[in-house]
Amino acid sequence: MVINLQNIIAVFNHFNQLSEVDSFSELTSGHINDTFFIKTKGEHHYVLQRINSYVFKNAKQLILNKAKVSEYIQSQLKNLSEEEQNKRVLKFVNTKKGLPYFEDSDGNYWNLSLFIEGSKTFEKVENAEIAYEGGKLYGDFLNLTCGIDTNEIVDILPNFHEMSFRYHQFYEALENASAERLLLAEKCIQQVNDLKTEMHILQNLKNEGKIPLRITHNDTKISNALFDKNNKGLCVIDTDTVMVGIVHYDFGDAVRTICNTANEDETDLNLVNFNLEFYKYFTKGFLEKIYKQLTLLDVQHLALAAKTITFIMGLRMLTDFLNNDIYYKTKYNFHNLDRAKNQFKLVVAMSENFEKMNNIALEEFIKLKGN
DSSP: OOOOHHHHHHHHTTBSOOOOEEEEEEEOOOSSSEEEEEEESSSOOEEEEEOOTTTOTTHHHHHHHHHHHHHHHHHHTTTSOHHHHHHHSOOEEOBTTSOSOEEOTTSOEEEEEEOOTTOBOOSSOOSHHHHHHHHHHHHHHHHHTTTSOGGGSOOSSTTTTOHHHHHHHHHHHHHHSOHHHHHHTHHHHHHHHHTTTGGGHHHHHHHTTSSOOEEEOSOOOGGGEEEOTTSOEEEEOOOTTOEEEOHHHHHHHHHHHHSBSSOTTOSOGGGOOBOHHHHHHHHHHHHHHHGGGOOHHHHHTHHHHHHHHHHHHHHHHHHHHHTTSOSSOOSSTTHHHHHHHHHHHHHHHHHHTHHHHHHHHHHHHHHHHHO
């Protein structure tokens, strides 16, 4: 489907709302789906999303997952007014047939949610306050969803954070990659081989049942957190990948984006370092909301989680580069390789700060437990 105002209006009108479209614009921060801000002539504005069915093979269930999580969080926020609830949780609009999704003639699945007025996002953390508020938001998301039966949420991306699966994909890509791309990625490939044992520690703990499974967000970059005009946290958005997982990967992915001193695709690797102050404040906010659900073993592996998820993102970007860029949207040739180099440099920076990261998490946890 060609995206134009006429088509946007046609899709929008399948949903159960009484507004008339005034204009639309594309929101481009995501790498996967097509997302549009719908300005209406009515009281509410909306966010309309077309799910990438190439990446998400079960797009319908993805939307059903999102709607179920949203409804559950709403049930946990009954003490708030409707106006306040509308700021604290994504609210999805059903179609006129009573479904949270619309399937167009091309087989694309769409969902519609209320736009949260007065909200803003950050592509990059500007100060420790935002890191702290982001920590509270993601910790609270895990709190609010902890009562959902894990059997009710369908695994949209099987093996999403499974390190062994990502290595398998990587090795397949190595076999099929062009000589040129193998040469360009030579240093990154060596880093992947060198870290293989350490990067499987969390998966092994999960498989052994030492770290519990729960409903997790699985894409906790800082741009998926909404803030008000005073930089106070409002709610978590982009729940496309909400699935059963472990708390560590939500923690780690947030740290990955909050504490990188450069953009994710910065090519000057001298600018890529780890912001320990932001880590301290994010960890403080995160643990304040969720520490009661965590064990000492959980907390002892939070720093490793940040390193592991950063590595796995670099590994996925490298694999996509070797596969000629079939997964992530890219803006130029070799974009994915630049992203991978960036993430692997951040892994090195985390290794240099690893003891301090561990101490920060443990000290905050012990202090909260003591209270």
